[in-house]
Amino acid sequence: MWYQQFKDYLRSTQLVTDEDCAFFEPYLKPKTYKAKELFVKEGSISHEIGFINKGAFRTYYIIDGKEINTCFFFENDFVVDYDSMLAQTPSKYYIEAIEDSEVMLFSATVLRDAYNKSHNWERFGRLMAEQTYRMSTERVESFLFMNGEERYLQLLEKQPTLFERVPLYHIASYLGIERETLSRLRRKIAQG
């Protein structure tokens, strides 16, 4: 059952009790997305968060007619435009399913209620924010301290599964380089 996976994930964090979980249950809505279907459209305000049971999503931005990927989400991740959700401002991004996917949806309002009613959920929210912050700073540092090749090698090491599920031209823009450049890097690295 779909509920089960979400509950298992929450339990594994050891941050919330079964009681805390029960608060959420009535507000959870399962939903499926076909590959290429949009989860968030640029310009919209994100009211919903999805816990991914199965599948994958990408967040991208369009600039000069070119798509730039900023984020990938997979099983047991929360798919959301966190920025838009937090500030309740229009999203700058599109979020698109890149595989047929199954998610548990819940609204930002319910989450905020949970934060208000339960210290545990508030802590959960803090730790989530701190964790995403750390991922984000790592990314900033990768741009400050490394060149494209080093960023590629680091990503390859840290998230090898990414390369099995996402085409290289999506990864290139995530690394902040052109697909041609990534292709050349890979040849250079393969040749030694």
Next chain:
Amino acid sequence: MWYQQFKDYLRSTQLVTDEDCAFFEPYLKPKTYKAKELFVKEGSISHEIGFINKGAFRTYYIIDGKEINTCFFFENDFVVDYDSMLAQTPSKYYIEAIEDSEVMLFSATVLRDAYNKSHNWERFGRLMAEQTYRMSTERVESFLFMNGEERYLQLLEKQPTLFERVPLYHIASYLGIERETLSRLRRKIAQG
């Protein structure tokens, strides 16, 4: 009085009560830093957070013998290696006073206690984390979507005071470019 400025700041957030503030008061330690004095040394674990009453700090990293600035802190900011503090891992950075400064110090342990004891403080921590997260993603985006010139112009618009208090060669590395490149950009922009 130094306490007062910190309390005024906390009140202005409207997130914590006077009672919540009182919890902190016994643990606050005023401290001054001379310009060029270190607040955090690379390799150390950050146990302390400072609220800046007056002055300025910079966070930098040394790579290939070259300093790269990643962060600047000013009045009413918290100066801290947030990453090292959260994860309790050795800092990758140096944090240095760039002006004679006055800060209110408190320990990460006290903060964690506050998080545990008070839902209000926990919420405060969540919102801080969310805010720093948003600043961090903005920075990632600036690297993905913009070139050096655009990053410079954006920074000039968003943080004009930075340019009054920090030399350009520190700003250059913050922007991810060389000081010479920044100098040339400025000439080009000045000439139209």
Next chain:
DNA sequence: CTACGATTGTGATGTTTGTCAATTTTATTG
């Protein structure tokens, strides 16, 4: 005021990466 160090600017040159156009390889569908 002078001298020194800190900061900023400039020129010449090389490297890295982007851009455009085309081609090859790989996957998908009828």
Next chain:
DNA sequence: CAATAAAATTGACAAACATCACAATCGTAG
């Protein structure tokens, strides 16, 4: 399996940026 679309590669060239060496300017202690 053939046809077609999607993804990855390649070459030629241009633009952005780094590097090295040095010159100019600014600010401040003596």
